[in-house]
Amino acid sequence: xxAPIVELCDVNKWFGAFHVLKDITLExxxxxxxxxxxxxxxxxxxxxxxxxxxxxxxxxxxxxxxxELADDIKAIDAVRxxxxxxxxxxxxxxxxxxxxxxxxxxVRVAGMAPRDAEATAMALLxxxxxxxxxxxxxxxxxxxxxxxxxxARALCLKPAVMLFDEPTSALDPEMVGEVLxxxxxxxxxxxxxxxxxxxxxxxxxxxxxxxxMDEGRIVEIAPPARFFDHPAxxxxxxxxxxxxxx
Amino acid sequence: MKPSFRHRPLxxxxxxxxxxxxxxxxxxxxxxxxWQLAPPLVGWGVLRASWGAGDPETCRxxxxxxxxxxxxxxxxxxxGVYPYEQHWRPLLAMALFVALLATSANRRFWRPWLAALWxxxxxxxxxxxxxxxxxxxxxxxxxxxxxxxxxxxAVLAIAMAFPxxxxxxLGRRSDLxxxxxxxxxxxxxxxxxxxxxxxxxxxxxxxxxxPEGVTIDKALRALxxxxxxxAAYLAEAVRGGLQAIPRGQFEAADxxxxxxxxxxxxxxxxxxxxxxxxxxVNQFITCFKDTSLVTIVGLYDLLAATKxxxxxPGWRPFFxxxxxxxxxxxxxxxxxxxxxxxxxxxxxxRDRR
Amino acid sequence: MTGGRASIWGSTRFxxxxxxxxxxxxxxxxxxxxxxxxxxNLEVRGIATGFGFLEREAGFGIxxxxxxxxxxxxxxxxxxxxxxxxxxxxAIGIVLATLLGTVLGVARLSGNWxxxxxxxxxxxxxxxxxxxxxxxxxxxxxxxxxxxxxALHPLPGLYLxxxxxxxxxxxxxxxxxxxxxxxxxxxxxxxxxLTLSPEFAALLAGLTIYTAAFIAEIVRAGILAVPxxxxxxxLSLGLSPGQxxxxxxxxxxxxxxxxxxTSQYLNICKNSPLAIAIGYxxxxxxxxxxxxxxxxxxEGVTVVMVVFLAxxxxxxxxxxxxxxxxxxxxx
Numbered sequence: 001x002x003a004p005i006v007e008l009c010d011v012n013k014w015f016g017a018f019h020v021l022k023d024i025t026l027e028x029x030x031x032x033x034x035x036x037x038x039x040x041x042x043x044x045x046x047x048x049x050x051x052x053x054x055x056x057x058x059x060x061x062x063x064x065x066x067x068e069l070a071d072d073i074k075a076i077d078a079v080r081x082x083x084x085x086x087x088x089x090x091x092x093x094x095x096x097x098x099x100x101x102x103x104x105x106x107v108r109v110a111g112m113a114p115r116d117a118e119a120t121a122m123a124l125l126x127x128x129x130x131x132x133x134x135x136x137x138x139x140x141x142x143x144x145x146x147x148x149x150x151x152a153r154a155l156c157l158k159p160a161v162m163l164f165d166e167p168t169s170a171l172d173p174e175m176v177g178e179v180l181x182x183x184x185x186x187x188x189x190x191x192x193x194x195x196x197x198x199x200x201x202x203x204x205x206x207x208x209x210x211x212x213m214d215e216g217r218i219v220e221i222a223p224p225a226r227f228f229d230h231p232a233x234x235x236x237x238x239x240x241x242x243x244x245x246x
Numbered sequence: 247m248k249p250s251f252r253h254r255p256l257x258x259x260x261x262x263x264x265x266x267x268x269x270x271x272x273x274x275x276x277x278x279x280x281w282q283l284a285p286p287l288v289g290w291g292v293l294r295a296s297w298g299a300g301d302p303e304t305c306r307x308x309x310x311x312x313x314x315x316x317x318x319x320x321x322x323x324x325x326g327v328y329p330y331e332q333h334w335r336p337l338l339a340m341a342l343f344v345a346l347l348a349t350s351a352n353r354r355f356w357r358p359w360l361a362a363l364w365x366x367x368x369x370x371x372x373x374x375x376x377x378x379x380x381x382x383x384x385x386x387x388x389x390x391x392x393x394x395x396x397x398x399x400a401v402l403a404i405a406m407a408f409p410x411x412x413x414x415x416l417g418r419r420s421d422l423x424x425x426x427x428x429x430x431x432x433x434x435x436x437x438x439x440x441x442x443x444x445x446x447x448x449x450x451x452x453x454x455x456x457p458e459g460v461t462i463d464k465a466l467r468a469l470x471x472x473x474x475x476x477a478a479y480l481a482e483a484v485r486g487g488l489q490a491i492p493r494g495q496f497e498a499a500d501x502x503x504x505x506x507x508x509x510x511x512x513x514x515x516x517x518x519x520x521x522x523x524x525x526x527v528n529q530f531i532t533c534f535k536d537t538s539l540v541t542i543v544g545l546y547d548l549l550a551a552t553k554x555x556x557x558x559p560g561w562r563p564f565f566x567x568x569x570x571x572x573x574x575x576x577x578x579x580x581x582x583x584x585x586x587x588x589x590x591x592x593x594x595x596r597d598r599r
Numbered sequence: 600m601t602g603g604r605a606s607i608w609g610s611t612r613f614x615x616x617x618x619x620x621x622x623x624x625x626x627x628x629x630x631x632x633x634x635x636x637x638x639x640n641l642e643v644r645g646i647a648t649g650f651g652f653l654e655r656e657a658g659f660g661i662x663x664x665x666x667x668x669x670x671x672x673x674x675x676x677x678x679x680x681x682x683x684x685x686x687x688x689x690a691i692g693i694v695l696a697t698l699l700g701t702v703l704g705v706a707r708l709s710g711n712w713x714x715x716x717x718x719x720x721x722x723x724x725x726x727x728x729x730x731x732x733x734x735x736x737x738x739x740x741x742x743x744x745x746x747x748x749x750a751l752h753p754l755p756g757l758y759l760x761x762x763x764x765x766x767x768x769x770x771x772x773x774x775x776x777x778x779x780x781x782x783x784x785x786x787x788x789x790x791x792x793l794t795l796s797p798e799f800a801a802l803l804a805g806l807t808i809y810t811a812a813f814i815a816e817i818v819r820a821g822i823l824a825v826p827x828x829x830x831x832x833x834l835s836l837g838l839s840p841g842q843x844x845x846x847x848x849x850x851x852x853x854x855x856x857x858x859x860x861t862s863q864y865l866n867i868c869k870n871s872p873l874a875i876a877i878g879y880x881x882x883x884x885x886x887x888x889x890x891x892x893x894x895x896x897x898e899g900v901t902v903v904m905v906v907f908l909a910x911x912x913x914x915x916x917x918x919x920x921x922x923x924x925x926x927x928x929x930x
Binding site for chain 2: 615618619620622623626633636637639640641643709710711712713714717723724726727728729730731732733735736739740743868869870871872873875876883887890896897900903904907908911912
Binding site: 081085093 | 492516517
């Protein structure tokens, strides 16, 4: 494959005395879909939050689309422009309408004309299949609808990479499907995606690469077929046994 | 089964007044208290009271409440030593002000133009009170007094303290240690000392602070003191609102690439300030009541003007009537504002589902 | 790549540092300017600086003093007398306001409609009227009372006249146990008991009555914050209403009540300087006299602020310690 678009090299991070990320090394190629899984507290969320510097890493290198993340505002801004993020708890802005949520960054950050931003936003709402909700406030939507709006918002700045931090964990079971559908559609269009999720069906269908983390380390990296059917590591086996077992 | 309507009051009484022996005893005691208090009060305030125009002597002979005092002195109480023939100006200013408050109370009008309306009205009130333009006779602030002065100081103190308090609250939540320390220091210092001291400082020390030869108006000094004091308390209210905003909102703004000030202006403050409107209204009530302390530094607000009206030796025995009237004015403003704040809190909570 | 032009200005840490230095510089410059102006002004007016004046003779009398004081004493001693007066009126006010406020708060929630209504009327009437106005009224009422000969005598051992309030006192001089001393009116004077001046009595009444209204609301909110299930569980265990309040509800409500109660206690202290309006010689009143005599406003105001800050810190420290004790242990 071509040069990696996201590259983590020996990344370490501590929360006080607690060593959350231990020597993380990971390369994601353009268009690749990576699913990260692992028990809670294994550091998966922290890892992807380092990729757009919601968390600061203390050693190692993180390079996104040719820009190395360091204590440099320009670099951070450049990376955040190239990376979209979807949160577990949606984090839509409750005081703005759906449309305003989508046009905020293009207008205020990218300096797009409001009319153009609205056109882009409507197109994105079509893509996540809720154009009719544009004028509503987030509080008036269901959880699944809110998460789809959040995906559309993350796409507004035309990112090269999308990060998903457990996007379906806060949803009622009947709404998980609609969000995964949107994500699968996005994958089919060739978006580079890094997802932290426990949805193993989705992972098997969509992922190019599975990453298993435990206690702050990457334990196993493998294509889904091998990962699910012949996991190499004992801890992976145990984890898969637990979550697929029922 | 049709419940008998006639028995309801009885049932109500049994449930609410005589549900147990202890409860019955309380009811009887409360009734006894009312029986002791009510007749003399009615006798004093209504039956033996003197009304209409007159002099202290008629009151003394009547032996009851002297409402005559209000007929004779209400202009002095309400407007202080503002030139008598110009009283229509403060009266109009107050009417404008009350209209402004009534407009602001309506949530449908919470739009940017409301801020402009405030600015315009305050400007209008200033022109009315000061004069000197549009053919109005100029009136120095030293002659301002009564209710208009109380209102002007309370409103301006809150309005000016508000932006300052936002900066203080943001400073207190800042990651930058020096800025945080300065904000915390200011807030805690001011909240630790009595308002009286702050007002004294304003009236005694401000003249010392300024370059030699520069003097500032007494009313302005008191206003600055009230503003600095109120800002510290308002900052804590705003901080409460900031703390109530989930961390995810900050992160989402970060991820979208908004700068700190953009995130604050577009995302965080609009949400946080909506949450703190009820505490801000409460702070306004406190500020309104606290304005009475400017009496101590020699300004003629509503309370001081009332006191001045009672300085007349003939009327002095009837101070209770005078203070009751002033208390009623304060009560009306504060009570309705606090009711409004409670109502608003419920409304805003309902919106948040 | 980020490239070599990643200037130091791009660093968030560096920017943070610059902002801080700028803000501190502005604050220091402003402070320096104010201090400079003040020094110049003081020199022009021929006013001394420094705390040396504390040692000098005050030369004014103070009407109420807990420790011996004459005009020949120093300013420092005069200020101490004022401070003690502040402390006494605040301390007694805190105790009385807590008692009255708790009763009112419980009364507002009482199942008895009439009692609840009366308590609500009290709370609304009192807290929506400025304290200073209430002080003027109480002071006016107390000084308009008849003289000692016609003193009001509402309860045995209690006299109200224009000389103030006379109450029974405890005499410790008779041996191990204190003896209750009931005052009595002999001729024009009261014999025995403790006489509270009209100024002190008015201030105490004002502070107590005003603050009790706020404490009542705090107590009520605290009790309402205890989940209904707790009362139901206690009822199902067969506890009486009094027991439920005492054993189940109040201990839990205290956790909610203590923090706002602390700020009400601080408010009593911070409101006590209103004494100045009715002539009770508290710390602020004494320091004002000192400022008027010496012109040393900066020092006088500093003393007052330092004392009140210390008082605030001490009181919040005490209440924090108490709050930790009543806090629920969980997880």
